[in-house]
Amino acid sequence: MKRNNLSAIVIITLAMLMVNINNADSNEVQKSKTITIELNSMQCDMCVEKVTDAINSVEGVEKVSVDLDKKRATVTYDTDITNKKAIEKAITLAGYDANKAPADKEAYDNLSSCCKKP
Ligand SMILES: [Cu+2]
Structure with a gap:
């Protein structure tokens, strides 16, 4: 159970990082x-x-x-x-x-x- 929680946190963190990277890209395109x-x-x-x-x-x-x-x-x-x-x-x-x-x-x-x- 603890392990699952940790995995979930890692996945959420990675997802947030990817969103940030995408935002940086779209700013550059403009x-x-x-x-x-x-x-x-x-x-x-x-x-x-x-x-x-x-x-x-x-x-x-x-x-x-x-x-x-x-x-x-x-x-x-x-x-x-x-x-x-x-x-x-x-x-x-x-x-x-x-x-x-x-x-x-x-x-x-x-x-x-x-x-x-x-
Ligand atoms: Cu004038």
Whole structure:
């Protein structure tokens, strides 16, 4: 009887270990990465909205938070689907500088006057 109890404990412990290993695997498959992007040309809340929409339009982006005071975005994305360059590109095509990538000129010219650099 004692032996059976011990076996049961060993089996349960092994089962729990296997569950932990499986969880670690599934986390690795997701490959999420969080980066910050400098958005020095943003001026107002409308800019925040446009930049947020632009980043969200990139496939593979999971989470976006744009901070107007700090002039930067925090973006979480799936590294299997997209990358930092693609996200920067979407921002520049919306008319804003992203890190060292300059805004697309035509998109910038089409921004409302309140969104242009002073
Ligand atoms: Cu603006």
